[in-house]
Amino acid sequence: MIRTLCTCLCLLVAATLAIPDHLFAAPAAGADKLRPHRAVYDLKLKTASDRSGILGLNGRIVYEMRGSHCEGYTTRFRFFTQVRTRSDSLTNDQQSSNFESADGSSFNFVTKSFLNGQLEQDLRGEAQRSDDGLVVDLSKPEERSLELDEALFMTQHIAAMIDAARREETFLTAKVFDGSEGGDQVIDTTAVIGKMRPDATAIKGEEEDVAESFDGQTAWPVTVSYFSTTDEAVQSERLPIYTVSFLMHETGVSRDLTMNYADYALKADLRQIDYFDEAQDCE
Numbered sequence: 001m002i003r004t005l006c007t008c009l010c011l012l013v014a015a016t017l018a019i020p021d022h023l024f025a026a027p028a029a030g031a032d033k034l035r036p037h038r039a040v041y042d043l044k045l046k047t048a049s050d051r052s053g054i055l056g057l058n059g060r061i062v063y064e065m066r067g068s069h070c071e072g073y074t075t076r077f078r079f080f081t082q083v084r085t086r087s088d089s090l091t092n093d094q095q096s097s098n099f100e101s102a103d104g105s106s107f108n109f110v111t112k113s114f115l116n117g118q119l120e121q122d123l124r125g126e127a128q129r130s131d132d133g134l135v136v137d138l139s140k141p142e143e144r145s146l147e148l149d150e151a152l153f154m155t156q157h158i159a160a161m162i163d164a165a166r167r168e169e170t171f172l173t174a175k176v177f178d179g180s181e182g183g184d185q186v187i188d189t190t191a192v193i194g195k196m197r198p199d200a201t202a203i204k205g206e207e208e209d210v211a212e213s214f215d216g217q218t219a220w221p222v223t224v225s226y227f228s229t230t231d232e233a234v235q236s237e238r239l240p241i242y243t244v245s246f247l248m249h250e251t252g253v254s255r256d257l258t259m260n261y262a263d264y265a266l267k268a269d270l271r272q273i274d275y276f277d278e279a280q281d282c283e
Contacts, residue, residue: 031069031159035251036276038064041268043081052263056084061268065155065252066276072102073155090116098179100153105129107153109179125183127153138183149229151175151186158252165193165220165248175229187226187241193248194221200247203256205269213273214249222248 045057059081067073079094093114100107106128113121125138127148134148152160157176164172172191181187200219202211225240242261246254257268 031155031162033162033250033252034065034069034073034155034159035253036066036068036278037251037253038062038272038274038276039253039270040272041257042271043266043268046258046265046267048264053085053087054083054264055086057264057266058082068102068278069159070102073100074098075100075154093117096179098154100155104153104156107177107179109183111179111183123179123183125179127177127179134177134186136177136183146184148177148184148186149175151177154178155252157189161191161193161222161224161248162250162252164191165196165222166250168196169193186229188229189224189226191222191224196220197247200249200255203247203270205267206255207271210270210273214253214255217249217251219247219249219255222246 039062041061041063043057043059043061045054048054048057059079061080062076062078064076065073066075075096075098077094077096077098079092081092083090083092091114094111095113096109096111098107098109106126108126109124111121111123112119122140123138124140125136127134127136129135129150130147132147133150135145136148137143137145152174154176157174160174161172170193172189172193174189174191175186176189177186197219199216201215223243223245225243227238227240242259244257244259246257248254253270253273255270259266259268
């Protein structure tokens with residue numbers, strides 16, 4: 001019922017940017033300003049239709065990113081929710097840890113999902129770039145290998161959106177692989193990037209000290225739509241699996257998140273932000 005986040009369309013006349021092939025196996029230009037950090041978000045239910053069956057929801061998201069465009073990036077992510085329905089209540093806890101090489105050639109991922117405290121999924125694997133796309137080797141839940149289309153990894157996608165925003169591009173389309181959904185598929189994404197906000201400080205739902213820590217930072221409003229690549233519908237007729245809207249800072253920190261699914265929407269407010277020591281310049 002609740003899709004975890006691991007990882008929007010506008011019918012306006014604007015420029016569209018697709019990812020050039022040479023960027024798949026290289027760090028995107030937008031990675032130079034990324035700051036290692038740990039962000040904690042309070043999660044709550046924004047809206048829910050009767051069909052969803054959801055009466056209430058709260059939770060927390062913890063996202064941690066370490067490393068640099070010189071040494072690669074390690075990300076840890078936890079998405080915890082408590083859900084009340086008409087007939088039951090449940091907890092859903094997804095924990096993931098990933099390493100993305102500096103040159104964008106490989107991506108290691110581990111994901112564990114718990115439902116009411118019981119392990120539901122234990123997924124482990126590695127994706128390597130080949131001449132034709134990605135080769136994914138899974139070690140859990142069972143050993144198997146598969147070939148997928150070329151795609152950006154998680155940090156590459158963030159950096160590509162920042163780079164597009166700097167160049168005042170309005171749209172960015174890209175295939176992304178983040179190891180989710182069983183680790184056996186890439187997902188199509190379309191990002192709509194708004195006008196730069198040079199001093200995006202005050203955000204409703206944030207504590208004053210958190211908001212003030214962003215004083216003077218550059219940011220852009222962004223909405224990303226995620227589409228299944230296994231959908232047989234014509235591209236122009238496909239509906240997104242979900243959309244995520246947020247304020248994207250040049251440092252890679254996201255604020256004011258809204259996640260829209262078919263029958264409900266979630267709101268995540270940044271509660272705490274901590275920065276880690278940055279790596280030295282590349283030699």
